Amino acid sequence: MSKRDQFISRIRRNLSEVENDLMDNALAGHIDRRGFLAHGTRLGLSLPLLGALGGAMGMGTPRAARAAGTVGGTLRIAMTVPAGAIDPVTIADDGGLMVMMQTAEYLCALNPDFTLRPVLATSWSPNQDGSVWTFKIRQGVKFSNGEPLNADAVVASVERLVNPKNASNALSAFKGVLSPGSSKKIDDYTVEFHLDAPSGNFPYTMSSDNYNLVMLPANYAGDFEKTFVGTGPFKLEKYIPKVGCSFVRNDDYWGPKAFLDRVEFTFYTDMQPQVLALQGGQVDMLAQMPVASGRAILHNPQFNIVRCKSSAHNQVHMQCDAGPFKDKRVRQALALSLNRKAIIKGLYQGYADIGNDSPFCAAFPSTDTAVPQRDQDLKKARALLEQAGVGHGFSVTLTTEQFLEIPDYAVLIQSFAKKIGIDIKLHIESQDAYYGKAVPGQSDWLDSPLGITDYGNRGVPNVFLNAPLTSSGTWNAARFKNPTYDGLVTDYVKALDLSAQKAVSGKIETLLLDETPIIFGYFYNYLYATSKAVSGVLPVGDRPFLQTVSIAQS
């Protein structure tokens, strides 16, 4: 037995059945390093251990630890103004989360490669069937108000969000996953979560992916905006609603200290002035930059563009229970009419990945990439319409929201559909009008025969698989009801190991490709722009963490 094999088998003896399945997959070459790390961290294996195992299996060395940065300086960031009060319980907007995350931390956080890294939890592990998950809490951590981080704080933070009396924005993420009273303190630094149903991806529900779930002191009184109480690498200096805020380095931080002395955020109501501010040297970084607003600087060598793959996308739903799209051949035809590569180039200048009409994007390790990619095929599309008895075409209204690139996407779909004889009329309205009351009968989103809806980044496809597609899904605008599909999703959600997940994901992808209730044309990237002086931006899905950022002193 070689030294390498000895190392691997010594480790394997201490691993559970589920963890060993991951090892089998890795050794057989079924998953790459990224997938191995993603699943390993999900199961609660530590990154150093996974790195060592991955190295022993020839997967290459793990990502180098932080590059050395310059200590000191103030980073000035332009960002979109938080939509309202900074309240971790209700917060839902990118602007608010961006400032909240400077001082408040999660149990675990999403890495750029969709793995999880321990933050305030040091490890986590499931029981045999994934119905109970145990989280170990980091010891010796104190909140900025002096309160200790312990199991009480964790249980209180979770219970606050699962309680329907608290107007909690995480309620939809916890629905069917975790109920009030199911979080149990085992000792001062161990918490058990008893799930409503077994779930293999539960750690993602406890991570930054479920963005309301920051850890707050057990006695938190609801005044976050005044104190920004947290355990994070920065402390609040000043917060002025609608104007801006600043943070200073927390020298008592439990982990590696931040490089920057200060971070200064200026709030803007629109993207264009932010881009101008970066061009004029008034700020060093844009917290977020949609491609459409950033064209002026995308190819300008004076700026760094940090690109982060994400699972964020715009869904094109087609109502499956009535109207022109009742016949799946019509739905397939519309999907086949689109030239996805041209759409990605036109809308995102290439900063997006192609979608295959299921929520499984290339970024998820559990995606079965063997399912053939759907491409434009006008001949086949016309034939399908002919078979469905609408060879002469038909007319339909596409309803959608005035939001980022969506209206442009609608126009592109309109022009592609025209090629196969489908006459699409556009109805583009404000986001408020589109979402309405967000319940069927009172929402253009859920009532329109054809519509486009934006979905943000998620670390695992669970939410995308459930709410918009299952028979009981609350955001099922496509009115897709398919018992086989529902069963497959249940299997996927409870699957603990990667091979089980992959087996199901392939079936789901194939089923959705055939039924096509929703067109997933692309998954776009998140972009951050900085001046050349800024380095170390660690993008995590839709939000950059600033702990590792440094700025060169001029």
Place this chain on the structure above:
Amino acid sequence: MGFYRALLYRLALAVVTLFLLSIIVFAGCQVLPGDVGRAILGPFADARAVAQLNHQLGIDRPLLVQYWSWITGMVQGNMGLSYTYRAPVAPFIGHALLNSLKLAAIAFILVVPAGIFGGIVAALRAGSWVDRSIVIAGLSATVVPEFVSGIVLIMVFSIWLHVFPLTGTAPRHAGVLEQIYYLLMPALPLFMILFGYIARMARAGMIEALTSDYTRTAVLKGLSRRQVIGRHVLRNALLPTITVIATQCGYLIGGLVVVETLFNYHGIGSLIFAAAKAKDFPMLAAGILVIGTVYVGANLIADLLYSALNPRISFGGRR
């Protein structure tokens, strides 16, 4: 009717106007699509959370109860709590109003004398190339929207030449001169929009006054040209211009959403725009009432000025 009685009458009318305005705003808020809790929590929030938040904010109460509790608070000087910021409205409004007044004042100080002067010069040389260029330049500048002129100004003066900052917001603790320096750039697009308008009104008024009987009489009785223009023509010529300027006050205080957005300046225009988008009724209503008050006040001052300049009309009837 005496002066003070007339003033009281006007003030009472203003209160009635503002009261009606508050009802219109409240009704308007009910018609806006979506609801407040949904706007705060986002489309993907659980319906129970939305209902709970609406309950906490008190907007699940009957409409009349909501309006009554708001208006009684308002009468006692309590503007209420913002739905979105869950904090008292008054500091937001005060801060934004102060900012708006500063920007409006700078724009006003620049454009009013320049516009009137341009109009007078153009009228005195009516038909000449000077007249034509003032009229055409003013008209051309007026039709350029603020977002175009603003971006061009930013590109030229802030990004290429680096002579002006890109924002209207001066750093905290900035002195008066520094604040004025920061406000010059945002004031320029406003200058461009209003200059042509005011100059044309002044020019038309001047030309009318110059050809009137009283001017001919003044000339015929042997007054010098300077005396004719100073004493007789200007007083009459500027009357319509004053009305125009007064009506622009409402715009200068509350209508600058585009300029405020572009120069990231926190005025009352963008405050109420954001409040309207979020259906934040207390913030929206307070903002609109403040703008309404400014508007009513500006018109009152214009009327007073009018009567001071025109001996034929006096405020509150014959003196």
